[in-house]
Amino acid sequence: MRADVDVLVIGAGQAGLAVSHGLTGSGVDHVVLERERAGAAWAARWDSFRLVTPNHVISLPGGEYRGGDLDGYLDREEIGVHLRDYARSFAAPLVEGTDVTSLRGEGGAFVAETSAGGIRARSVVVCTGAYQREHRPGFIEEIGREVPVVGATEYRAPDSLPGGTVLVIGGGQSGCQIAHELAQSGREVVLAGSRAPAMPRRVDGRDIIDWLGDLGFFEQTLADMPSPAVRLASNPLISGANGGHEVNLRALAAIGVGLIGHVIGIDGARVRAADDLAESVAVGDGAFTEVCAAIGRLCDSRGVPVPELPELPTTEIAAATPPFLDDLGVVVNAVGFRPDYGWIAMQGIVDDMGFPLQADGESTRAQGLFFVGVPWMRTRRSPLLLGVGEDADLVVRRLAAR
Known part of the structure; x- marks a missing residue:
């Protein structure tokens, strides 16, 4: 050529x-x-x-x-x-x-x-x-020597994975969507959560993306953010599957997904997870609450009635016990890309x-x-x-x- x-x-x-x-x-x-x-x-x-x-x-x-x-x-x-x-x-x-x-x-x-x-x-x-490029932290290689690891871009469907419990590592948009699909299919799923914003899929029957557009969310620049690291941060935990729905940590807990903190390695025969699940849930909850409040303020500023704003799910969340490697059938690596x-x-x-x-x-x-x-x-x-x-x-x- x-x-x-x-x-x-x-x-x-x-x-x-x-x-x-x-x-x-x-x-x-x-x-x-x-x-x-x-x-x-x-x-x-x-x-x-x-x-x-x-x-x-x-x-x-x-x-x-x-x-x-x-x-x-x-x-x-x-x-x-x-x-x-x-x-x-x-x-x-x-x-x-x-x-x-x-x-x-x-x-x-x-x-x-x-x-x-x-x-x-x-x-x-x-x-x-x-x-x-799929990001593969060092602990993924450690786990991969004991349990099959499938990348987020390799995952196709629940029946494409080996049998047994699935550990999804990465609580961003892709990881949470995959965990939701797996749980809905009847698979036993453990998700290693992370700090990602939760949001309602719709407010007053209107898609959250349209509300975010009105709020100037998509016009934000890197200079508006506290750190350039936002370029690697998770997107809101929502999905377009099945008509569109939420896939935040509380929504996942409600359908039986076990939740743990972010994975930091393995300790002998068991996955090691940080004691930070509560912090991840709090970040999601805070984003959910703030976007609803911002919609309320926007409506007030326009002189239109404030719609009924969604409330956070009340699902109680307790950290699951990190799984033993022998109890896992497969791990899905969804910690993001670079x-x-x-x-x-x-x-x-x-x-x-x-x-x-x-x-x-x-x-x-x-x-x-x-x-x-x-x-x-x-x-x-x-x-x-x-x-x-x-x-x-x-x-x-x-x-x-x-």
């Missing part, structure tokens, strides 16, 4: 396709390279996976949701279909089945080595997803957490290198189907002006 192009876009998820839509409309010569097929990253989710955000907030430029289920949640196959239809709608110059193995600067331009050869570009937009830009052969392009050093999507270390779809690139909405288009348009304007 030795060739020259003005702009190379790497990745054909929502970010890469939104960039391509803008570049096509601006008449900018470009190509989009995708390792598998457009939207393939969504197919790596479990079988019953659905978006947590309702369909009506999908707002890609020229790729808004136009189906008949505005308040529903697309499943993983439907997301892929939506993105591929989007690519076809503007004849995206998409090359699928081509893996970019490295990227380097050369002579004022960039050279990408791919599974089909090399390609030279004046500018590059990296759109490889919010997180690229960015991985190691294939970009340029010094100093990421910060100490591995995220690109950028300003409004443009690298502050390599002129002509851009990123879209990065968590908190500009705001909380940056990587999401409801917001990535805004960042893409900003980057496209800069590229068109070059």
Whole structure:
């Protein structure tokens, strides 16, 4: 594939396709390279996976949701279909089945080595997803020597796992959704919780995502947050499965999931867990209470009646006894993901957490290198189907002006 192009876009998820839509409309010569097929990253989710955000907030430029289920949640196959239809709608110059193995600067331009050869570009937009590498703490390797370990992206369905008790490590959105599905299927489940925000799925019949939009939640910037570590924090504990519901720690306890603190290792034959479950529950409870109070304040400020606000479930929670390894059939590792830009052969392009050093999507270390779809690139909405288009348009304007 030795060739020259003005702009190379790497990745054909929502970010890469939104960039391509803008570049096509601006008449900018470009190509989009995708390792598998457009939207393939969504197919790596479990079988019953659905978006947590309702369909009506999908707002890609020229790729808004136009189906008949505005308040529903697309499943993983439907997301892929939506993105591929989007690519076809503007004849995206998409090359699928081509893996970019490295990227380097050369002579004022960039050279990408791919599974089909090399390609030279004046500018590059990296759109490889919010997180690229499953995080596997050292204790996961220890446990894996005794019990089968399945990553969150490897999990498919309850009957795809070995029999026996399932320990889900990681109390974020994915871990809690998986634990909920497993418990509902009749599996015995223990979840190692973590500090994640609980929220009601709906308030006054209206999706919490819409309320959060009104509250300015998605407009928050990294500078508004107490620490850059928020980029690795959990999203609200809600699910789009089965019409949408809550998967917070109290909801899980109510269906029989055993809860323990976060895992810190193994002690002989038993899993070791920190004595911090109560703190994790308190964080979730606090977020639930605060978002309901904020909705009340918002309604007051608008001079409209405050709706009946949901109350926290009253489920009592007591920490379960950490399981013996011999009692476990399988462990699901759902402790999250980390960015991985190691294939970009340029010094100093990421910060100490591995995220690109950028300003409004443009690298502050390599002129002509851009990123879209990065968590908190500009705001909380940056990587999401409801917001990535805004960042893409900003980057496209800069590229068109070059």
